[in-house]
Amino acid sequence: MFKNFHTLVIATLLILFFVGPVAAKKKKVLVFSKTAGYHHASIKVGVPAIQKLGLENKFEVDSTIDAGKFTSKNLKQYAAVIFLNTTGDVLNNEQQAAFEQYIKNGGGYVGVHAATDTEYEWPWYGKLAGAYFINHPAQQEAVLNVVNRNTIATRHLPQVWKRKDEWYNFKDLNPEVKVLITIDENSYKGGKNSPVHPMAWYHDFEGGRSFYTELGHVDESYTDPLFLQHLLGGIQYAMGVKKME
Numbered sequence: 001m002f003k004n005f006h007t008l009v010i011a012t013l014l015i016l017f018f019v020g021p022v023a024a025k026k027k028k029v030l031v032f033s034k035t036a037g038y039h040h041a042s043i044k045v046g047v048p049a050i051q052k053l054g055l056e057n058k059f060e061v062d063s064t065i066d067a068g069k070f071t072s073k074n075l076k077q078y079a080a081v082i083f084l085n086t087t088g089d090v091l092n093n094e095q096q097a098a099f100e101q102y103i104k105n106g107g108g109y110v111g112v113h114a115a116t117d118t119e120y121e122w123p124w125y126g127k128l129a130g131a132y133f134i135n136h137p138a139q140q141e142a143v144l145n146v147v148n149r150n151t152i153a154t155r156h157l158p159q160v161w162k163r164k165d166e167w168y169n170f171k172d173l174n175p176e177v178k179v180l181i182t183i184d185e186n187s188y189k190g191g192k193n194s195p196v197h198p199m200a201w202y203h204d205f206e207g208g209r210s211f212y213t214e215l216g217h218v219d220e221s222y223t224d225p226l227f228l229q230h231l232l233g234g235i236q237y238a239m240g241v242k243k244m245e
Contacts, residue, residue, distance in 0.1 A: 002156060003146035004209070016078065026059065026060055027058075027081045027241060028059060028060040028067065028079060029059060029061040029081065029082055030064065030075075030078045030084065030198075031046075031061060031068075031079075031082045031084060032062075032065070032084065032086050032090075033046070033047065033063065033064075033083075033086060034066070034086055034090040034151055035067040035085060035086060035087045036089050037117065037143065038117070038218060039091050040085040040086050040113070040114055042085065042219045042221065043084060043085050044230075046112070047063045047082050047084065049081065049222035051063070053228060053235070054060045057232060059239065062067075063085050063186040066118070067091050067095050068093065070093075070096075070099050072101055072102070074162060075099065077100060078090045079238075079239035079240060080107065080108030080110055080235060080239045080240075081099070081102070081108070082109065082111075082112065082235065083109070083111045083115035083129075084115070085115070085121075085216065086114050086118045087117045089119060089121065089190075090118060090119065096119075103206055103207065103208035104122070104207045105208075106239070107206055108208055108211075108239050109128055109129070109208065109209070109210070110210075110235055110238045111129045111130075111164055111212040111213070111232075112215075112216045113214060113216035113217050115174055115212065116129050116132055116135070116212065116214070117131070117133040117168075124221075126174075126205075127174050128199050129212055130174045130203065131171065131172055131198075131212075132171050132172045133169075133170060134168070134169045134171050135169050136167055136188020137167065137191075138189075139165065139218070140164060140167075140188050141162060141163065142162070142183055142184065143160060143161070143183070143184040144160070144161040144163065144181050144183055144184070144207075145159070145160060145181065145183070145184060146159050146161060146180070147179060147180065147181065147182055148179070148194075149232065149245040150245045151180060151202075151237075151244045152224055152243075152244060153180060153211065153231075154198070154200075156226065157226060161181075164218065165214075165215055165217050167183060167188060167190070167191065167199075167220055169190075169191065169193055170193055170198075171195075173198065173207070174203070177202065177210075177212075178202055178203055179200075179201045181198070181199040181200040182196055184198060186245075199214040200214060200215070200230070200234075202237060209238045209240060210239050211234035211235070211236070213230060213231060213234060215230070216231070226229065
């Protein structure tokens with residue numbers, strides 16, 4: 001009996017030794033989808049889609065619309081924060097300061113679609129996100145050009161990618177971002193960023209990492225394997241678990 005108990009103790013310790021550290025090191029992201037302007041209906045399918053990506057790729061996903069979660073203490077637990085179709089003025093001055101420090105401490109940012117329609121009075125955020133939204137034409141099919149296919153967010157994509165979405169025009173484009181995808185303004189009506197109209201990009205920023213994709217307005221995006229792999233690559237880069245290229 002003692003021998004069996006001794007064996008059980010050793011087995012339990014071995015399990016804790018090998019399994020415990022893996023569980024402890026599991027990364028976590030926060031999906032933030034507060035809206036103070038237009039509310040995208042696709043948020044309701046976007047959040048569970050990201051949660052599914054987490055389950056499939058071994059990272060945890062919390063979601064919130066509560067800006068009160070933006071404190072230095074709370075943000076420390078997250079490898080990245082995903083602004084999923086946020087709009088308008090969503091953080092107060094104290095929350096903004098906490099998020100700035102989080103990025104400067106090595107945190108990650110992912111902006112999806114309307115994340116650039118957010119915080120117009122906070123220039124630091126505009127530089128982090130990479131641009132601000134101006135307007136958009138009607139939803140329509142257009143041709144995307146994947147100009148950098150050497151990254152974890154794009155290598156699975158066709159070089160010429162046709163899809164329907166809501167295509168943003170931008171202002172205050174940060175020239176320091178590394179563009180991944182552009183849109184062919186000759187393929188649809190209403191584009192205003194010629195000759196180069198970026199749609200997805202990334203950059204290291206003030207100690208942290210930032211990835212933005214303009215795609216993600218329509219519900220169908222969140223069941224599209226091409227888009228989801230594109231988004232996953234951006235999340236993994238922002239989390240710091242994989243290099244972009």
